[in-house]
Amino acid sequence: MKNRLRRSPVTLCLAFALALVLGATSVSGLQAPGPADSLNILPERERARVMDEWLKWRLENILPDLMRREGIDLWLVIANESDPGPVYFTLMPATTLYVVRTACLMFHDRGKELGVERLTAGSSRLGDWYKSTWLDKKGKRQFENLAEVVRKLNPKKIGILTSPIWYFGDDLTAGLKDKLVAALGPDLSKRLVSADRLAVGWLETRSPQELSVYRHVCGITHDLIRDFFSNRVIVPDVTTTDDVEWWFRQRVRDLGLDPWFHPGISIQRSKADSAKFAADDGVIRRGDLLHCDVGLKYLGLHSDMQWSAYVLKPGETDAPEGLKNALARANRTAEIFMSEFREGRSGNEIVDESMRKATAEGLRPLIYTHPIGVYGHAAGPPMDARAVEDAPENTRARGQYPLFLNTAYSIEFSATTRVAEWGGQDVRIGYEEDAVFTAAGCRFIDGHQTSLLLIR
Amino acid sequence: MRAKNIPTLAAAFIVLAAFSFTLPAPGPEGPAMASGLKVLTLREQADQINSWMEARFEKVLPALMRRAGIDMWLVVSREYNEDPLYFTMVPKPALYSSGTVALIFHDKGPGAGVERLCSAPHGVSGSYKNIWRPRVKTQFETLADYIRQADPKRIGIDVSSIWPLADGLTVALREKLAAALGPELSKRLVSAEDLCVGWLETRTPEEMKTFQHICAVAHDLIREFFSNRVIVPGKTTEEDAIWWIRQRIASLGLEAWFQPSIDIVRSKKDAARYGESTIIQPGDLLHCDVGIRYIGLCTDMQWQAYVLRPGEKGAPAGLQKALDNANRVADILMAEFKTGRTGKEIVTAAMDKGRAEGLNLLIYTHPLGYNGHAAGCTPDARDPKTIDEVNVPKWSYPLYSDTAYSIEFSCRTAVPEWDGQEVGIGYEEDALYTEKDGCRFIDGRQETLLLIR
Numbered sequence: 001m002k003n004r005l006r007r008s009p010v011t012l013c014l015a016f017a018l019a020l021v022l023g024a025t026s027v028s029g030l031q032a033p034g035p036a037d038s039l040n041i042l043p044e045r046e047r048a049r050v051m052d053e054w055l056k057w058r059l060e061n062i063l064p065d066l067m068r069r070e071g072i073d074l075w076l077v078i079a080n081e082s083d084p085g086p087v088y089f090t091l092m093p094a095t096t097l098y099v100v101r102t103a104c105l106m107f108h109d110r111g112k113e114l115g116v117e118r119l120t121a122g123s124s125r126l127g128d129w130y131k132s133t134w135l136d137k138k139g140k141r142q143f144e145n146l147a148e149v150v151r152k153l154n155p156k157k158i159g160i161l162t163s164p165i166w167y168f169g170d171d172l173t174a175g176l177k178d179k180l181v182a183a184l185g186p187d188l189s190k191r192l193v194s195a196d197r198l199a200v201g202w203l204e205t206r207s208p209q210e211l212s213v214y215r216h217v218c219g220i221t222h223d224l225i226r227d228f229f230s231n232r233v234i235v236p237d238v239t240t241t242d243d244v245e246w247w248f249r250q251r252v253r254d255l256g257l258d259p260w261f262h263p264g265i266s267i268q269r270s271k272a273d274s275a276k277f278a279a280d281d282g283v284i285r286r287g288d289l290l291h292c293d294v295g296l297k298y299l300g301l302h303s304d305m306q307w308s309a310y311v312l313k314p315g316e317t318d319a320p321e322g323l324k325n326a327l328a329r330a331n332r333t334a335e336i337f338m339s340e341f342r343e344g345r346s347g348n349e350i351v352d353e354s355m356r357k358a359t360a361e362g363l364r365p366l367i368y369t370h371p372i373g374v375y376g377h378a379a380g381p382p383m384d385a386r387a388v389e390d391a392p393e394n395t396r397a398r399g400q401y402p403l404f405l406n407t408a409y410s411i412e413f414s415a416t417t418r419v420a421e422w423g424g425q426d427v428r429i430g431y432e433e434d435a436v437f438t439a440a441g442c443r444f445i446d447g448h449q450t451s452l453l454l455i456r
Numbered sequence: 457m458r459a460k461n462i463p464t465l466a467a468a469f470i471v472l473a474a475f476s477f478t479l480p481a482p483g484p485e486g487p488a489m490a491s492g493l494k495v496l497t498l499r500e501q502a503d504q505i506n507s508w509m510e511a512r513f514e515k516v517l518p519a520l521m522r523r524a525g526i527d528m529w530l531v532v533s534r535e536y537n538e539d540p541l542y543f544t545m546v547p548k549p550a551l552y553s554s555g556t557v558a559l560i561f562h563d564k565g566p567g568a569g570v571e572r573l574c575s576a577p578h579g580v581s582g583s584y585k586n587i588w589r590p591r592v593k594t595q596f597e598t599l600a601d602y603i604r605q606a607d608p609k610r611i612g613i614d615v616s617s618i619w620p621l622a623d624g625l626t627v628a629l630r631e632k633l634a635a636a637l638g639p640e641l642s643k644r645l646v647s648a649e650d651l652c653v654g655w656l657e658t659r660t661p662e663e664m665k666t667f668q669h670i671c672a673v674a675h676d677l678i679r680e681f682f683s684n685r686v687i688v689p690g691k692t693t694e695e696d697a698i699w700w701i702r703q704r705i706a707s708l709g710l711e712a713w714f715q716p717s718i719d720i721v722r723s724k725k726d727a728a729r730y731g732e733s734t735i736i737q738p739g740d741l742l743h744c745d746v747g748i749r750y751i752g753l754c755t756d757m758q759w760q761a762y763v764l765r766p767g768e769k770g771a772p773a774g775l776q777k778a779l780d781n782a783n784r785v786a787d788i789l790m791a792e793f794k795t796g797r798t799g800k801e802i803v804t805a806a807m808d809k810g811r812a813e814g815l816n817l818l819i820y821t822h823p824l825g826y827n828g829h830a831a832g833c834t835p836d837a838r839d840p841k842t843i844d845e846v847n848v849p850k851w852s853y854p855l856y857s858d859t860a861y862s863i864e865f866s867c868r869t870a871v872p873e874w875d876g877q878e879v880g881i882g883y884e885e886d887a888l889y890t891e892k893d894g895c896r897f898i899d900g901r902q903e904t905l906l907l908i909r
Contacts, residue, residue, distance in 0.1 A: 044706055045699035080620030082827050086536040095715040098828070101843070102620070123843070138841040162627040167534045174615045174630040175623040246499040249549070253498055254487075256706035262549035375536055376552075389591045392535075392555045392577060 035227065037219030041255055041298070048094035051300055054209050055093060058202075064116045066201040067109045074155035075107040075195055078176050085171025087161060087199050090300075090374050093129060100124045102176075104146055106133070108153050121146040143183035150188060158188070159195025165394040168203055168379040169196030197401075204371055204380040204407045211406065211436060214301055218434050218446035221296055221303040224251060229290065229309035229453040236311050236455065240282040241265040248294055258297040260376045266291045270422040286313045289323055290455070291430050295376055302376040304410040306432035309453035319452045322419035323427065327452055330415040330429040333358050333365045334448065337383075338411060338435060341403060341442035347381025348399035355385045364416040372410040372434055380407055408436045408445070487708045489676040490685070495708050496751065502548035505752045508663055509547055509582070516658050518570045521563045524651040528608035529561040532629050539614055539624030541652060544752075544826050547582045554578045556629070558599055560587070562606055575599045596636035603641060611641075612648025618849045621831045622652035656825055657832035657859045664888055667753060667860065671886050671899035674748050674755040677704065682744065682761040682906045687736055689763050689908065694718040694734040701746060711749040713828045719743045719882075723874040738765040741775055742908070743882050747828050754828040756862040758884035761906035771905045774871030775879065779905055782867040782881040785810050785817045786901065789835065789863060790887060793855060793895035800851040803835035816878075819865040824886055832859055857891035860898070 042050065067075060079088040081099045089096060091105055104121040120130035121142065134145045150158065162177065163169035172180075181189045206214070227233065233247050248263045268289040269277075277285055284290065288311045295304035308327060310319035318324075337354040351367050358365045368391065371380030377392075381401040384391045412432040419427045433448040486497035496504065521529060533539035534556045543550065545559055555577040562571045574584035575595055587602045588595055603611065615630065616622035625633075634642045659667070680686065686700050697718045705712045720734065721741040730737055740763045747756040760779060762771035770776075789806040803819050810817045823832030833855040840848045864884040870876045885901045 043699070044702040045695075080623055081829060082621050083540045083624060097712060097714050101847075164628045164632070167536050170534065170626045170628045171537060172627050173623045174625050174627050175617050177627045179617065246497075249498045250486075250709070253709040254707070256703075259551065261551045377535060393595060 035223035037216050038223035038227075038255065040216075041220070041257070044256065047299055050213075051094040054207060054300075055091075057209065058205075058207050059091070059118065060115075062205050062207065063107065063202060064109065064112075066198055066205070067107065067116060069201065070159070070195070070198040072157050072159035072193065072195055072198055073109045074150065074153060074157070075159040075198060076150075076180075077103075077105040077107075077161060078172060078180065079103045080173060080176065083173065085161065086168045086375065087171050087203070090203060092126075102142060104142070105130055106146075106149065108155070119149065121149060143179055146180075147183040147185070147188070150184060155191065157193050158191045159198055160192055161196070161199055162194050163196035163199075165397045166196045166200055166379065168375070169194065169199035171199075200379040200401065201404070203374045203378060204404065206373060206406045206408060206436065210301060211438070213299060214408065214434075214436065214445050217296075217298045217301045218303050218305075220255075220257070220298060221294065221305055222446055224248065224296075225292060225294065225305065225307050226453065227251070229292065229307065229455065231456055234284055234311070234455050236284055236286050236288075239284050241267060241284065242282055244284075244292075252296050260295055260297050260302055263295075264291075264293040266293075268427060270419075271425055272423065284311060284455075286311050289319075289427065289452075293430065293432065297376075300374060302372050302374070302378070303434055304372055304376050304412070304432055305434065306412070306430045307449045307453065308429060309455055311455045319454065320419065320421035322417070322421045324452060326415070326417035326419060326427045326429050327449070329363055329417050330413075330431040331448070331450065332361070333363050333367075333413060333415045334411055334431065334433070336361070336363075337365075337367060337369070337413070338442040341409075341437050343405055343439075344402050346400050346402050347383040348396060350381075350403065351383035351385050351399070354383075365413050367413040369412045370410055371407060373408045376410075378408075380404075380409075383409075403437060406436070406438055408434065409442070411435050411442075411444075489673060489708075490680050491676045493672060493676050495673060495710070498709060501751045504666065506547040508660060508752075509545070511660055511662060512655075512658075513570070513572065513583075516660060517561065517655065518563065518566075520651055520654040520658065521561065521570060522566075523654065524612065524648065526610050526612035526646065526648055526651055527563045528603065528606065528610070529612040529648055529651060530633070531559040531561075531614060531624070532633065533557065533624055534626070534629070537626065540621045540827070541614070541624060541655060544656065545582075546580055546584075550581055553580075556595065558595075559584065560599075560602070562608070573602070575602075596632050599633075600636040600638070600641070603637065609644065610646050611644045612651055613645050614649075614652055615647050616649035616652070619649050619653055619831045621656060621827060622647075622649040624652075653831040653853065654856070656827070656830060657823055657856065659825070659858050659860055659888070663753070664858070664890075666751060667886075667888065668899050670748075670750050670753050671755055671757075673708075673710070673750060674746070674757055674886075675899055677701070677708075677748070678744060678746060678757065678759050679906065680704065682742065682759065682908065684909055687742075687763070687908050689736055689738050689740075692736050694720060694736070697736070705748055713747055713749045713754055716744065716746040719745075721879060724877055725875070736763060736908075738763050738768075741771075741879065741905075745882065745884065749828075752826060753860075754824055754826065754830070755886055756824055756828050756864070756884055757886065758864070758882045759902045759906065760881060761908055763908045771907065772871065772873035774869070774873045776905060778867070778869035778871060778879045778881050779902070781815055781869045782865075782883040783901065783903065784813070785815055785819075785865055785867045786863055786883065786885065788813070788815075789819060789821065789865065790895040792835075793861075793889050795855055795857055795891050797833075797855050798852050799834040799836060799855070802833070802855065803837045803851075806835065807837050816868040817865055821864050822862050824860045824862040828862075830860075832856070833861075835861075855889065857889065860886065860888050861895070863887050863895075863897075 079099045084099045101123050106119040108117045118130045119133050120126050121133050133149045161171035244265045245263045252259045273287050290309040293306045336358045340350045340354045367385045369383040371378040382395050382399050384395045414428050414430050416426050416428045418424050434445045435442050487495045531539050535553050538553050558575040560573040572584050573587050574580045575588045579586045588598050614624040681701050701716045726739050742761040745758045788809050792802045792806045819837045821835045823830040834850045866880050866882050868878045868880045871879045886898050887895050889895045
């Protein structure tokens with residue numbers, strides 16, 4: 001073997017090339033495709049370049065319309081070092097990894113002709129992104145200078161990030177607001193208004209570039225799900241749900257991606273099998289229906305998905321029909337729900353109508369869908385039919401917010417089905433798949449799970 | 457043509473193979489530095505952090521609450537806008553808070569200790585008893601009821617005009633809290649800023665022990681990129697090296713808490729030759745500023761490397777002398793660390809002594825811990841007018857034992873080989889202060905310039 005290698009590197013190369021060609025053929029041919037998106041992840045430097053291009057476009061094309069929609073002609077985004085709040089980094093180039101001292105970004109809408117001017121009253125120079133206004137650092141204190149600039153711009157409405165109902169839009173700390181009001185004085189302070197809807201609009205609106213690349217982000221997540229819900233990671237009767245969870249965490253990290261929540265792997269088991277095994281050792285057994293809840297962040301975009309897999313019993317070649325039916329009913333629920341998405345409709349209206357229709361068809365759904373994008377549980381209208389005490393706070397209040405175009409959602413719900421093969425036991429499919437809402441309606445970003453993954 | 461293609465193909469495969477070799481492919485034992493030093497897997501890091509946290513609640517928190525005179529502490533924040541302290545108090549693998557969460561620490565006195573409670577829609581991992589069970593009233597009504605019944609004297613909240621890290625409460629949450637408590641109880645609300653700083657800055661013996669491993673990983677990283685492994689003089693730019701570092705940090709499962717920087721310091725003669733180019737050239741003195749977050753703790757370091765000219769075996773003696781002078785400044789500064797002294801007192805004494813020895817120095821040292829620019833004693837000699845005014849009150853905070861610092865300053869030295877040009881060494885190395893051992897470097901420091909051929 002050694003000799004051969006030494007003698008003919010050319011042959012070896014040709015063999016490699018052949019293998020590559022064959023590999024490519026099998027991918028484009030009849031066999032199921034292997035992972036593709038997860039093998040094509042950009043290095044950090046390229047990511048920063050891409051994200052900065054996106055940000056520039058967003059600042060120039062999305063922000064002005066939103067400021068006018070909300071009637072805010074000056075928007076202040078103030079952040080403390082080490083406490084940036086949810087909005088600040090979404091307005092800064094990708095190499096900004098923390099807040100230097102106290103940051104203060106200012107967006108001044110000078111009307112359609114002149115556009116939105118971007119200023120900073122912070123201590124760092126931010127190049128073409130934000131024009132510095134605090135030039136005389138020896139002569140003026142930071143907030144003194146900030147108040148002077150505001151006075152000179154003389155805006156009608158000064159938007160600040162405080163909000164009783166949105167997490168996003170309640171960035172400003174109590175300490176910083178006190179300081180701002182003291183600096184502005186009573187007259188200018190009267191013009192302070194909550195910019196929460198502006199913040200929500202900024203976070204939820206996706207640019208054409210983001211909508212395009214979101215497919216790739218979801219593709220990576222799908223690749224990873226197919227990786228861990230397979231015999232590559234799971235050995236039935238040996239592997240625990242904890243092992244799979246940490247496999248995912250480590251894999252996401254090794255790929256240089258961010259998990260935005262700790263993954264969850266859970267087991268549903270027939271009562272007959274449950275009686276056989278220790279209740280909570282977490283070991284994956286044959287005949288189990290596995291459920292995952294995983295998500296990641298890449299290029300500033302989040303994914304959030306729940307898929308299901310079945311662990312074959314000895315001799316089985318497919319999942320029981322009853323479990324397949326449970327997934328089919330979940331997919332039908334998604335279809336009904338997504339066809340209710342219409343521009344201007346509130347999240348509450350969409351979810352209420354979908355629940356009514358799906359229930360009328362005999363499905364047993366419980367919908368708790370949330371916006372997704374720059375965050376996982378993101379800004380925008382939640383569509384949540386859970387009892388008030390089970391839902392996040394202010395869900396119905398935020399659910400009054402209308403549906404806007406070019407926004408993304410994690411289509412999340414549970415659908416319950418009786419499974420004959422499990423002695424008529426109720427099986428709950430926890431379903432989650434990422435979708436976008438555009439002028440063409442609501443559609444899945446990278447498809448969805450139509451059949452159970454199988455583990456041998 | 458074809459015959460030529462094959463070696464090209466072979467070269468392509470070699471490149472591919474080399475590339476895939478540098479790609480992270482850690483087995484179950486996790487990633488490692490080029491030196492062989494192990495880097496903990498995420499799961500191992502989580503276990504480590506959680507065991508520290510439990511000990512911190514038992515050993516650190518009660519004493520700090522009593523020192524601050526706060527018998528009830530509320531840390532209230534929301535999903536995606538968590539209080540800067542939140543993840544130091546909720547065990548891994550928490551990556552975000554679910555809804556609005558109030559963490560409640562109730563000091564029942566030396567006998568009974570500090571009780572940990574929370575008011576949270578879905579509870580909080582760790583030993584927090586959720587008081588919002590069953591959900592009869594709203595979250596804040598329930599919280600107010602609990603506080604009224606516990607009847608604390610001073611209720612600490614995270615509002616601070618001095619420390620950003622202790623200013624986690626938002627406007628809307630403060631209003632909500634005050635409304636629920638009513639005017640009488642609201643009078644007992646006080647700033648918990650000293651308590652926040654104490655919690656963040658105090659390191660347990662276990663944390664101090666592992667901090668050496670964390671700094672060793674950071675030092676190995678510097679040795680990796682300040683070498684011919686990454687830098688080809690005449691070709692590699694500052695930006696190339698910076699992004700190599702970012703990529704390496706990501707691959708190792710570490711976190712860059714700021715964008716690293718690489719700067720070229722060049723003799724005037726060479727500067728005239730190379731202009732504004734950021735390509736690293738022979739004869740350059742290179743400076744880096746790099747920090748990671750690993751096992752929950754941050755590092756922040758500035759080291760120097762020299763790029764040998766053809767035929768050179770070592771750096772010019774003048775440049776090594778510049779580094780020696782900087783190391784002398786560090787010795788002087790660290791000897792001034794004494795419990796109870798303020799940052800201002802430490803830095804004034806050190807600046808005076810350094811100047812008296814003829815050193816041309818400017819000190820701007822900061823605390824280090826869960827955050828890179830952390831909260832605590834801040835020996836900073838810069839003109840307050842050139843920096844954010846909020847820094848000034850920080851300088852009055854005293855030095856406590858069992859805390860960590862980034863010993864950071866600049867020191868300028870005239871270099872004869874560079875025609876007497878003044879060369880500034882930007883120096884930064886991580887240190888621990890304990891009352892018993894004084895201030896000492898966690899994993900040593902740079903004594904000689906790294907060399908790049």
